[in-house]
Amino acid sequence: MEIDKSLISGSTTMLLLKLLEEKDMYGYQMIEELSTKSDNTFSLKAGTLYPLLHSLEQQGMVCCYESEADSARVRKYYSITKKGKGLLRDKKAEWQHFAFAVNQVLKGGTVHATT
Amino acid sequence: MQPHEKVKQYLDTICEQIRYKRIHNELREELENHITDQKQAYIAQGMDEETGTFKAVEQMGDPVMVGTQLDRTHKPKPEWSMIVLTLLLLLTGTFIRLYTAPRETNGLELFYRQLLFTVVGIGLMTLCYKVDFTILGEYSSILFFALAAIIVLLMLVINPVDGRFIYASYPLLLFPALFAGVVYSMSNRGYSGVILCGIYFTIPLILSLLIPNITITLFLTLSYLVILTIAIQKKRFKVNQHHALLLVYVPFIISFVVAMTNNNLIYRLKIVFTPSLAPMGVGYMGNITRGIMKGARLIGQGALPENLQGLTVEQVLPLINSDFLLTYITHRFGWIAFLIVVALLELFIIRAFVLCARQKSVLALLVSTAVTLTFAYQTLGFVVTNCGFYLFAPLSLPLISQSSHYLLVNMSLIGILLSVYRTGHMVHDKRFPEKPDRRPFLTIEDGRIIIDLHLD
Known part of the structure; x- marks a missing residue:
């Protein structure tokens, strides 16, 4: 099922950090992993990935290093930092809170109807 | 290996949007690597090289938009x-x-x-x-x-x-x-x-x-x-x-x-x-x-x-x-x-x-x-x-x-x-060729300190 892009954009940072929490990856690998893990629901474009990844690096959430892919190519790997792990925790908590509230409303119930 | 003309054009258009020129080579390398990976995946799926390249570039997204976004990220910030x-x-x-x-x-x-x-x-x-x-x-x-x-x-x-x-x-x-x-x-x-x-x-x-x-x-x-x-x-x-x-x-x-x-x-x-x-x-x-x-x-x-x-x-x-x-x-x-x-x-x-x-x-x-x-x-x-x-x-x-x-x-x-x-x-530090010393510089043998300057 195609998902409305605006739904994904807000959570891309969280998804990327989650991927990097498992292991260090290069850009293309992240897109592939994200696609596989979500049964092709999330197909992130390179044009969205790199600006986001680079700004996360500038903020110190991830760091990068280079490693030889083959004799001709050197790949840039990204790795999550301690600060990045902190951000991931916050983003997860925020997401869970949000998802819970949305679900409550969809079920027809009221979240804070105690007055 | 020279990149495909289509890839080169795509990367040129992206770089034209990015005002901080010293970052161009690094970005080019990363994005080109990405296109190569994507192209190889398409070829593995049975596409020929030409079609694979075209599809891979297309998959990247509009170069002007990507370039503009990267320019925003890689903007010098006066202190x-x-x-x-x-x-x-x-x-x-x-x-x-x-x-x-x-x-x-x-x-x-x-x-x-x-x-x-x-x-x-x-x-x-x-x-x-x-x-x-x-x-x-x-x-x-x-x-x-x-x-x-x-x-x-x-x-x-x-x-x-x-x-x-x-x-x-x-x-x-x-x-x-x-x-x-x-x-x-x-x-x-x-x-x-x-x-x-x-x-x-x-x-x-x-x-x-x-x-x-x-x-x-x-x-x-x-x-x-x-x-x-x-x-x-x-x-x-x-x-x-x-x-x-x-x-x-x-x-x-x-x-x-x-x-x-x-x-x-x-x-x-x-x-x-x-x-x-x-x-x-x-x-x-x-x-x-x-x-x-x-x-x-x-x-x-x-x-x-x-x-x-x-x-x-x-x-x-x-x-x-x-x-x-x-x-x-x-x-x-x-x-x-x-x-x-x-x-x-x-x-x-x-x-x-x-x-x-x-x-x-x-x-x-x-x-x-x-x-x-x-x-x-x-x-x-x-x-x-x-x-x-x-x-x-x-x-x-x-x-x-x-x-x-x-x-x-x-x-x-x-x-x-x-x-x-x-x-x-x-700025990222550039790659320096690895030149490891073959022998240790300082060794202690039989109570003697040996300093090897590797002058040979």
Whole structure:
């Protein structure tokens, strides 16, 4: 099922950090992993990935290093930092809170109807 | 392998949107790698190379939009706090000298010259700011030897004043920043890299001894130790850190111990702490400045020591506009003036060190630390001598005291520093070829220490 892009954009940072929490990856690998893990629901474009990844690096959430892919190519790997792990925790908590509230409303119930 | 024309065009369009040109190659490489990976995946799915390439490029997204977004991410960011502090220091210095200059011979003439040099200095600062600091890593040796050549030329062309090549001494303060670039360029070169850094260091060291300016010799040694220690700790040389540190510190400790056997130096050091032992000899300046500082009030003009009653401060204190400006203003306006000036400089230095610590690339870290160290050393040396601990003549109080030439040097250094803060967050250290040492540098066998310099 195609998902409305605006739904994904807000959570891309969280998804990327989650991927990097498992292991260090290069850009293309992240897109592939994200696609596989979500049964092709999330197909992130390179044009969205790199600006986001680079700004996360500038903020110190991830760091990068280079490693030889083959004799001709050197790949840039990204790795999550301690600060990045902190951000991931916050983003997860925020997401869970949000998802819970949305679900409550969809079920027809009221979240804070105690007055 | 040349990239496909379609890929090249795509990457060109992206780069056209990104104004910070020094990041282009790095971005190109990463994006090209991505396209290659995607293309190979398509080919594995059964597409032919041409179709795979087209599909892979298409998959990347609109190049203008991608480029614009990357431009937003990779935008130089001026460090306004440091720019404001620089301007504040320049203003404070001018304001103070406006008061002190007329009270010294030639003072007004020097004041106007410094005013002119301030404008030239701002120009130099802007120039160094715009020329990206990464050139210090790229052309490290050329710049290093060019500076050495300029200094030698100044020594040959301009006659010494009182036996010192004063004009050649100012540019010596630029060496640590250039040396940072040299150390960076020795990355991955093993122990021979550490030794080469030591050889490079002897050039400014010898120049400072020839001038001679011991205050600068000490500073060059300090910055050499700090820069190399940081580089070794950041594993730049790919060697055993303890052995490399020994290689750096043992020659220094030996020279220090040898220097300490010099009776004259020991006597001078004793006078630094108790200048009253030689009040009319080498302890004169220390004694006078201490006396004046002791009589200073919190606010307002202080009193002169009893033995100097009846004289004015201008009659007993020389160089009130330059070397002893801080002692003078403390006497005239009280400790409050001292505190304001020193606090402003401290703020500048602490903020600079904080920003240094945030640098991710080793080149940015080394260069910004070297520059900040220059300001810290100048300030500390000046404050200490002005408070009565006088071993060597101070250099200048950065941007405050009268010294047109040091002002130009300091402004150039600030330009380099601001350039690091402006683009340092985007810079990555370049790849250096791995040159591991085949045999260990230091081995202990049968109770013998074997040092292998790998000269074969």
